[in-house]
Amino acid sequence: MTNLNLEEARKLSYTLRRNGNNLKLRAEVRDDRIVFSGGKQGEHSLAVTVSSKARVLAHWEGYIENNGLRLAPKKGERVYFVTGSQNYPRIGLVVSATRQWVSVAFKYNYGRKTVRKMRLSEVTF
Numbered sequence: 286m287t288n289l290n291l292e293e294a295r296k297l298s299y300t301l302r303r304n305g306n307n308l309k310l311r312a313e314v315r316d317d318r319i320v321f322s323g324g325k326q327g328e329h330s331l332a333v334t335v336s337s338k339a340r341v342l343a344h345w346e347g348y349i350e351n352n353g354l355r356l357a358p359k360k361g362e363r364v365y366f367v368t369g370s371q372n373y374p375r376i377g378l379v380v381s382a383t384r385q386w387v388s389v390a391f392k393y394n395y396g397r398k399t400v401r402k403m404r405l406s407e408v409t410f
Contacts, residue, residue: 286337286338286339286340287337288333288334288335288336288337289319289333289334289336289337289338289341290333290334291314291317291333293338294314294319294333294336294341295314297312297319297338297341298311298312298313298314298319300385300404300406301321301345301406302406303349303354303405303406304409305354305409305410306352306353306354308323308324308325308352308354309323310322310323310324310348310349310352310354311323312341312345314333315330317332317333317334318330318331318332318333319331319333319336319341321344321345321348324348324351324352325351325352325353326351329344329348331344342384342385346384355410356384357382357383357384357387357405358379358382358387358408358410359379359382360379360380360381360382361378361379362378362379362410363376363377363378363379363410364376364377364378364379364387364389364408364409364410365408365409365410366389366403366407366408366409367407368393368401375391375393376391377389377390377391377401378390378391379410380400382405383405384405385404385405386402386403386404386405387402387403387404387405387408388400388401388402388403389401389403389408
């Protein structure tokens with residue numbers, strides 16, 4: 286596995302967001318470190334230049350679990366998310382979920398049904 290450079294770490298950090306239990310967990314790059322913040326016990330950071338994407342994701346998952354949140358919603362679970370240019374709130378049911386992606390089935394525009402794949406950080410569960 287190759288180590289991340291700062292630009293790759295920045296792009297990855299934009300995808301690492303999780304809300305729940307009155308917490309707003311996030312990742313950001315500061316100097317040469319990727320920093321996880323918003324947790325009950327403070328921040329956690331890793332040196333970017335000696336970390337692979339897999340290592341960062343493993344630490345992120347640990348940070349989420351340590352703060353009492355689940356990694357992903359379960360199939361059939363109700364989730365909340367926002368769509369459209371007017372940030373319209375919606376409710377949907379999980380079709381499938383991975384470490385970073387979730388597919389959600391929901392109704393829109395007078396009952397039409399669709400499934401949308403989105404980043405896990407875009408839904409609340």
